[in-house]
Amino acid sequence: MLIWESTLSTGPSYLPVSAFDIDTFNDILVEEIDSDFTSSICCCVDCYEDFALTCPGVEIHDVEFQTNAVSVYYCVEQSHLVHLYTAELMTLKHFVFCPRCGTYVRRSIHIFEHPFDRVEEIEKSIGEPPSIGSATPFLLLKHPFARSILEAVRGLSADTTPKLTPGTFFRARKSAHITKQYQSFSDIATFGPSPSGVIGEGRFNHAGAPMICLATTLETALLEIGSLNELSSVVKLALDVEQCTACRAAH
Template identity: 30%
Template sequence: MVDLIRLDCFIELFWHYFEKWFDTDFFLCESCVDDFQIKWAGINLLDEQFLSTSLDSFYSGSHLVDVYSFSEFKGFVEEITCPYCGSSLKSNSYIWPYILTIDLGEFSEEINDIAEIAKKTPFMLLSHPFAEKIYELIKEISKETSELIFDFNLYRCRKLAETGSLYSCDELGAVPDNKATEGRFNHTGYGFLYVATTEDVSCSEVRSNEKYPVCMAEINFLKPLKILDLTDLEGCKLDNELYKTLICSSLIYNTPKSREWDRPEYVFTRFLADCALCAGFQGIKYRSRYGRKGGDNFVIFKDKTDINFQWKSIYEIERIYLKE
């Protein structure tokens, strides 16, 4: 028979030590963490504190071990429920403590609406109030954003052709408009420049088989550019809830379900790029889906209304080499 008094004390002590350890009363459990990482992909990519810990380790490392036997812990911990999905815990399972910096529910309905519009009627995206709010937000961020000085090099790579020969500068630069297919931030026929801050991220982005080398270009930007930063979870100048929700949600990091022509997952990010370009930005900084490799991506826009636009005024390729 369960000792209800000891159980009540256990629940109270569990949360006391949990909050003391992790400075939060929120966590995810094994039942919901995969779903959370899909819906809130930005959190997993942007925040290094999103790490797991085992419940057994939490028990042995806290003062719970001084009050309750391990057999009691195994029984009592099943009365603790996950604050995100409500599932009961198991002693030999893992949890993901997390300090929430956003209200997960505030814009969840709007995010779902945007995803549905992207599938059904993508050109109607701006008719939704949430999209209008984002456009206004980007204009506000633009007012507070200075040009970024690129005092570091960036990387771009391509899989080697069957001949194994290195590509030319033209072949490793921005994709020509007539060869540009729909990307995360560019429309078909819009040849933007995608680059990464590290070689590893650049390789991962082209899904290169690591057994084989790629042709890598080391790129130097020739002038400062005004960049919309979608990686700044903690230091956003506006400290805006909408901005934080935007960069934490899956809207930015959706992965297309296929490599065919229809990619509704890219509708919103292309809309976002249009908003940024209209607001005066020249590019976007965003976390790579392979961000655990320690790097970010940049996409640099081409303004097709500027008849004087030339890529050679934006960047130069310093060297081309084989990357194992």
């Protein structure tokens, strides 16, 4: 069976190709990408927003993902496919398949590999608990993925012991929040734990208890704020062993 893309038939360089031709072409390209990047096509321009919504940490923080966006035509033209195909190449490069959304790539692709297997299954599992938690939160722990996360956290907590952590740490806050609460930028207490009246349940504080989160680098402290276009204030804290021992005793 021959496939002819009508939008490609306006020029003399385009040739009819079969489904077998397209599948073979994509198989070779996948092997090329795996050989050059030890990775694969993660998403294309059409499903980028869906990927960013599902994996926001990768989209915002992963340098490899951010720097491995490439034009699909450039990717084809820099591969060994140019030596394997001659007249058909002009047609076949319009049929690069995106495994995420199941469409033919129009402009660019992101080359990236998650550090885990069963990506599709895990993404589905990640997406289900939030909707259950919003509609029927009392049923959340009946979800297998939510249960497995709870068991993993309990296992890690059982194997975790408090440790002294002397060194330099950073704590960032949005400057607008400090001003709104009439706090002083020069008062160290401004960067301490939030009062219990304003703290809520969060991804790092499910109990909603006052606590302080410190970062080991300035960049991490700023990234944790999660707002790239807002003014932030950062305090640098230096803790020695004696201070850590005193804090542990107080705890």
